[in-house]
Amino acid sequence: MVTSATHPRPERPERSAGPEGPADAKLGFSTPSGRRRVARARFGPESRRDPQLPPLIRNALLDDQGQGQRCVQVRLSAADATEPAARALLDTEAGTALRLHRLVEGTEYAPLFPRLIGYELDTAEPFLLYDPPRGATAAKTHVMSSTDQRVLTRDLMLALCLLDGQGLVPRGISPATVLWDGTSLQLWGLEGVVGTGRPRTPWGRAPYSSPEQRRGEGEVDSRDAVWSAAQVLYRLVTGRPGHPDRAPADLAEHRVLDETLREAFAPRASARPTPAQLLDLLSPGTARRTTLTPPAEEARQDREVFEQALRAKRQAPVSPHPLGAGAGSGSGSGAGAGSGLSESEVLCPYCLETIQLDLNALYVTDNRMQYQPLNLAGIGKLRRQDVMRGAVQKCTADPDFQEHYIPVPYLTYGRPLTVAMVGQSSTGKSHLLTQMIAEITDGGLEPFGLTWQSVNPEQHARFVRERVQPLRNSRVLDHTTGVGLDGFARFVESLLITDARGQVRPVAFFDLGGEDLVRTDSALRFLLGIDALVFVVDPVLALPLPQLDHARERGGVEVNRDGDLAFATVLDRLPKTGPYLEVAATMVLAKADLLRFQSPVDRWLGRGPLTALDPVQLREESQDVHTFLRRHAGQAWLRPFDAIRRCTLHVASATGGQEDQGRYPAGAAPRRVLEPLLSLLAMHGLIDVPGGPDAFARGEAAAWEAVPADGPVSASADGEFGVPGVPGARGAGGPGREQGREPGRERGGEEK
Numbered sequence: 001m002v003t004s005a006t007h008p009r010p011e012r013p014e015r016s017a018g019p020e021g022p023a024d025a026k027l028g029f030s031t032p033s034g035r036r037r038v039a040r041a042r043f044g045p046e047s048r049r050d051p052q053l054p055p056l057i058r059n060a061l062l063d064d065q066g067q068g069q070r071c072v073q074v075r076l077s078a079a080d081a082t083e084p085a086a087r088a089l090l091d092t093e094a095g096t097a098l099r100l101h102r103l104v105e106g107t108e109y110a111p112l113f114p115r116l117i118g119y120e121l122d123t124a125e126p127f128l129l130y131d132p133p134r135g136a137t138a139a140k141t142h143v144m145s146s147t148d149q150r151v152l153t154r155d156l157m158l159a160l161c162l163l164d165g166q167g168l169v170p171r172g173i174s175p176a177t178v179l180w181d182g183t184s185l186q187l188w189g190l191e192g193v194v195g196t197g198r199p200r201t202p203w204g205r206a207p208y209s210s211p212e213q214r215r216g217e218g219e220v221d222s223r224d225a226v227w228s229a230a231q232v233l234y235r236l237v238t239g240r241p242g243h244p245d246r247a248p249a250d251l252a253e254h255r256v257l258d259e260t261l262r263e264a265f266a267p268r269a270s271a272r273p274t275p276a277q278l279l280d281l282l283s284p285g286t287a288r289r290t291t292l293t294p295p296a297e298e299a300r301q302d303r304e305v306f307e308q309a310l311r312a313k314r315q316a317p318v319s320p321h322p323l324g325a326g327a328g329s330g331s332g333s334g335a336g337a338g339s340g341l342s343e344s345e346v347l348c349p350y351c352l353e354t355i356q357l358d359l360n361a362l363y364v365t366d367n368r369m370q371y372q373p374l375n376l377a378g379i380g381k382l383r384r385q386d387v388m389r390g391a392v393q394k395c396t397a398d399p400d401f402q403e404h405y406i407p408v409p410y411l412t413y414g415r416p417l418t419v420a421m422v423g424q425s426s427t428g429k430s431h432l433l434t435q436m437i438a439e440i441t442d443g444g445l446e447p448f449g450l451t452w453q454s455v456n457p458e459q460h461a462r463f464v465r466e467r468v469q470p471l472r473n474s475r476v477l478d479h480t481t482g483v484g485l486d487g488f489a490r491f492v493e494s495l496l497i498t499d500a501r502g503q504v505r506p507v508a509f510f511d512l513g514g515e516d517l518v519r520t521d522s523a524l525r526f527l528l529g530i531d532a533l534v535f536v537v538d539p540v541l542a543l544p545l546p547q548l549d550h551a552r553e554r555g556g557v558e559v560n561r562d563g564d565l566a567f568a569t570v571l572d573r574l575p576k577t578g579p580y581l582e583v584a585a586t587m588v589l590a591k592a593d594l595l596r597f598q599s600p601v602d603r604w605l606g607r608g609p610l611t612a613l614d615p616v617q618l619r620e621e622s623q624d625v626h627t628f629l630r631r632h633a634g635q636a637w638l639r640p641f642d643a644i645r646r647c648t649l650h651v652a653s654a655t656g657g658q659e660d661q662g663r664y665p666a667g668a669a670p671r672r673v674l675e676p677l678l679s680l681l682a683m684h685g686l687i688d689v690p691g692g693p694d695a696f697a698r699g700e701a702a703a704w705e706a707v708p709a710d711g712p713v714s715a716s717a718d719g720e721f722g723v724p725g726v727p728g729a730r731g732a733g734g735p736g737r738e739q740g741r742e743p744g745r746e747r748g749g750e751e752k
Contacts, residue, residue, distance in 0.1 A: 029118035029129065032101045034547030037118055039064030043073065054080040055090060055191070060129070071117050075127035087666045090126055091596070093191040094119045097128065098597045099166065112159045114188055122658035124665045133188065135181030144236040146256055152236070153260065154282045155185035156229050160275035161290045164222040167196045173228035174208040175235055194220050206244035207231045211267055223269040226278065230264035233257060302627040310699050313645050316579045346415050347529045349491035349508055350404040353397030357411040362391045365458065371405065390457060407456035409506065410494055416506035417684060418529060419677070423536035424566050426555065428590040429511055430477055431654035432536060434467045435670035436677055437493055437509065444674045447611040448687045449500030463493050474664045499686045512570060527573050532680040533585040535567055535640045539594055542633040551594060551658070563636035571643050580645035584683040584697070586676040587640050589625055593653040593671070600624040604651045605671055613682055613689050615696050618648055625649035646697035648679045
């Protein structure tokens with residue numbers, strides 16, 4: 001793979017754009033501030049930026065304010081945009097450009113990098129807009145003077161230091177991506193930037209890519225870029241490329257290069273100097289002054305609120321007889337303690353009444369898909385298990401409810417683990433749950449010692465046919481109507497999960513829609529037996545960030561500062577006997593692709609699938625999401641975390657991008673959709689985790705926390721519980737929207 005890019009010198013755009021696109025078009029795009037901008041654009045002819053990479057580049061003239069603004073457009077053709085790898089390259093470039101814009105805009109370092117004007121990525125032909133490149137590529141410079149050489153070397157190392165300070169390594173440094181205008185440098189090639197410590201993948205061409213990078217060995221290191229920079233400088237001094245695997249044989253003949261960069265040509269990264277070491281060699285003390293970090297004081301305050309909340313949860317007494325099936329942290333292979341169900345009873349997922357196996361009420365489908373009574377007489381033991389797996393039982397627990405049937409395996413493995421998705425309509429619950437189950441059926445649980453089977457093959461096949469396949473074919477799903485259920489708790493799907501000890505447990509998935517919460521009786525009956533809750537946070541409704549304004553306009557919705565009504569209703573109706581609700585829960589910041597360039601969402605969304613559950617990493621993600629929501633959405637949106645003792649927080653994207661005319665242009669690519677469910681399974685003991693399920697969710701207690709420093713938990717005047725002396729640590733409902741916030745942050749969000 002090649003990372004170099006050719007940037008045309010700025011010139012007046014021409015009318016004809018050739019076969020690749022119109023000469024005149026109307027563009028809508030987001031600016032780095034998140035604002036939406038629409039402009040008429042005229043384009044010049046375009047070319048492929050790099051012969052071996054898909055992005056195209058062309059000059060453009062924007063005219064939306066009565067005067068033209070020259071820029072260059074980097075884009076993917078409609079054909080190239082169907083390739084996920086091409087989309088990923090443009091996403092990487094956009095994310096890096098935005099991050100650098102926020103870091104250096106308005107500083108003396110801004111000229112070192114391309115200046116982003118705008119971007120539009122969730123469309124059939126995604127694109128970026130930049131200020132025109134400044135200078136000519138090093139590839140067009142034959143030999144450079146020693147004076148210019150020193151300035152360019154300093155600027156290049158300065159750029160590498162700034163990137164290194166953000167944990168980023170530019171893999172695309174080459175004569176085609178280093179621009180020089182006679183006085184200063186500009187570094188392009190942002191599509192090749194990757195995080196320090198990530199596994200190396202083969203990238204780049206000799207001699208500009210380091211030997212380890214070309215082979216894809218080990219982990220990405222900032223000294224990979226030092227090799228590339230040294231090779232570019234050798235090319236500028238001598239007019240020819242260097243050796244692909246070691247220092248050039250004639251390096252000693254070039255005194256300045258030899259004095260500063262000899263070790264940069266070491267075959268292994270561990271033997272090369274860092275960008276900071278080379279920068280200090282060229283300009284002593286400069287590396288220390290280039291550290292650019294955002295203000296950390298507010299972030300520290302927000303993180304401390306999270307830590308205080310966890311301490312309060314660890315110190316508060318656990319109810320000795322918790323109501324609800326979700327109480328406790330064991331595997332729960334039998335009936336739930338305190339659930340009101342006997343060992344042989346389960347909650348019917350349709351009418352929500354109790355039911356138990358009745359061998360005289362079984363049915364199977366015939367070749368016309370009609371239910372026929374099943375007579376087990378005469379069926380041998382070897383066949384019986386297979387027949388029973390495809391059989392159903394007619395439920396008559398509620399004679400006023402419409403006719404419905406329950407798969408027999410759902411009734412024969414003890415009480416099912418019930419998982420309910422909670423959120424208002426259009427929050428993405430259906431897409432998230434569909435992709436979650438699809439990941440399971442693709443083997444996503446296997447690294448954790450779990451296997452799965454469908455509870456009912458026919459029902460599962462219908463779910464795959466009607467939900468999974470259309471979504472994987474890039475179609476937007478209709479709102480969930482449930483599988484045969486007309487009521488508050490929509491039953492969606494159930495699976496048999498076998499843990500590492502060989503214990504089998506049905507796991508049933510439900511969708512709790514906000515529009516159905518008026519069904520008080522059904523809601524209360526269902527919630528008495530719930531085991532786990534997934535609260536789905538829609539960033540469009542929760543976060544008053546300007547980059548989400550366009551999504552709000554498209555959906556016809558506004559920011560809700562008072563939190564999700566579905567959250568509040570469910571929390572208020574859950575049975576409670578102590579300071580906290582004892583049901584296991586996760587909060588998911590869904591549609592995270594809308595925020596994929598926003599810190600800290602980008603940190604987590606860019607990570608690969610989990611292969612092991614690390615409590616430390618989970619706590620870091622929970623803390624980041626809690627901090628982000630508290631700062632921008634307000635405390636009301638964190639009510640599930642405040643009310644529930646065991647609650648983790650996650651980011652996830654069910655589709656990887658936004659829809660365009662009923663389809664997902666880049667395909668529906670899920671990201672981190674299984675992590676919330678893995679957390680719930682760990683809290684219920686189906687996955688073994690260090691410290692056990694409770695410590696996994698709440699963190700290990702320090703020795704000094706063994707006895708609450710401020711005494712026992714006390715009830716407030718309004719009947720809620722809290723830990724004295726711990727601000728923001730409350731029971732069900734938690735603090736109000738304004739409570740526990742710093743002065744001046746009542747409104748939340750960013751300045752508009």
